Amino acid sequence: MIRKYPHLLWGLQNPRKREKDGMSTETFHHKLDFTGLSLEKAGTPEWERVRAQMMEVVANEENWFEAVYDGVAQELREALFGRTVKELFALPVEVKMRNTSNKAYHGYVGQIPGLDYEALSVFDAHLVEGTRSFTELMWPEGNPSFCDIVHSFGRQLSELEKMVRRMLLESLGVVKHFDRQNSELTFGLRMAKYGALTSQEATVVLPPHVDETTVTLVVQHKVAGLQVLTADGEWLAVPPSPNSYTVLIGQSLQGWSNGRLRAKLHRVMVGGEDTRYSSIFASHPKDDVVVQVPEELVDEEHPLIYKPFGYPGFVNFHHSEEGMKSDDALKAYCGVQLDEVGA
Ligand SMILES: O=C(O)CCC(=O)C(=O)O
Numbered sequence: 001m002i003r004k005y006p007h008l009l010w011g012l013q014n015p016r017k018r019e020k021d022g023m024s025t026e027t028f029h030h031k032l033d034f035t036g037l038s039l040e041k042a043g044t045p046e047w048e049r050v051r052a053q054m055m056e057v058v059a060n061e062e063n064w065f066e067a068v069y070d071g072v073a074q075e076l077r078e079a080l081f082g083r084t085v086k087e088l089f090a091l092p093v094e095v096k097m098r099n100t101s102n103k104a105y106h107g108y109v110g111q112i113p114g115l116d117y118e119a120l121s122v123f124d125a126h127l128v129e130g131t132r133s134f135t136e137l138m139w140p141e142g143n144p145s146f147c148d149i150v151h152s153f154g155r156q157l158s159e160l161e162k163m164v165r166r167m168l169l170e171s172l173g174v175v176k177h178f179d180r181q182n183s184e185l186t187f188g189l190r191m192a193k194y195g196a197l198t199s200q201e202a203t204v205v206l207p208p209h210v211d212e213t214t215v216t217l218v219v220q221h222k223v224a225g226l227q228v229l230t231a232d233g234e235w236l237a238v239p240p241s242p243n244s245y246t247v248l249i250g251q252s253l254q255g256w257s258n259g260r261l262r263a264k265l266h267r268v269m270v271g272g273e274d275t276r277y278s279s280i281f282a283s284h285p286k287d288d289v290v291v292q293v294p295e296e297l298v299d300e301e302h303p304l305i306y307k308p309f310g311y312p313g314f315v316n317f318h319h320s321e322e323g324m325k326s327d328d329a330l331k332a333y334c335g336v337q338l339d340e341v342g343a
């Protein structure tokens with residue numbers, strides 16, 4: 001069965017919301033340099049410097065930044081987008097549809113009438129077992145180079161995600177929960193293809209949304225499209241860059257942090273004659289984990305706003321009719337009601 005994702009059609013079904021060119025020319029301020037950093041450097045002056053910049057981004061309620069990172073070799077990124085991703089999307093539809101999940105929008109997405117968008121997801125993308133089982137699903141006869149490239153990419157990006165998350169937890173004063181949180185998370189790699197548009201008009205293909213994830217790292221390949229909503233309410237185009245990764249806070253981290261960290265609203269607008277490829281690498285809670293706010297993040301000034309929740313239930317709610325109608329799916333799913341406060 002081909003699943004339908006009506007929210008993906010937002011840009012096409014709401015011509016009023018199409019925009020000719022939403023690209024903002026605002027100067028780009030959010031580049032944080034992770035070059036030479038690793039988790040072992042936690043506490044060093046270089047680490048503290050980047051963490052201070054991250055705290056500034058969070059304090060300004062921007063909740064996104066571009067991480068310059070040398071932990072993924074240029075050749076690996078080139079191999080992933082130049083060959084591997086193309087080889088994957090060239091597979092027959094019935095093969096790609098084998099990529100299924102218990103969570104909406106976490107398996108193959110595509111074949112949506114009027115929309116040339118496809119995505120596939122590798123689960124446990126940082127582990128060799130995860131990339132191997134995805135590879136075997138797509139190529140039962142094997143495809144070692146695909147498996148190696150995707151696994152290396154996933155593993156190396158998981159290092160960046162951990163540095164970012166550790167710094168965020170340090171900033172909140174709850175780094176003692178970092179190891180336990182690591183054991184409760186897994187990583188997914190979604191590879192997406194946005195077909196060239198026949199019309200030159202730029203169109204919002206992925207409507208404004210916040211990710212359900214803990215932390216998302218978006219990797220754009222050559223063709224721009226990702227836009228974030230700035231604190232001033234402007235859509236800002238994030239330019240693709242060969243050595244950086246766009247970090248966005250997701251709703252699972254918003255929930256875990258009792259709303260101290262806010263999920264970042266973003267969208268994808270494409271136009272023109274180039275097919276666009278991107279990879280979305282993200283941490284998210286494992287299926288059987290109950291996400292619970294640490295007690296240090298609840299006090300008089302910050303009363304508990306989210307009840308414990310599970311990721312699969314939340315994701316499926318987010319994509320349900322009720323969840324899609326809601327302005328704030330996390331609050332609708334597990335928000336503490338006013339009359340429950342102090343109960
Ligand atoms: O393709 C991109 O640049 C970002 C896609 C995205 O936001 C998503 O898939 O959640």
Ligand SMILES: [Fe+2]
Nearest residue numbers: 209210211266
């Ligand atoms: Fe997203």
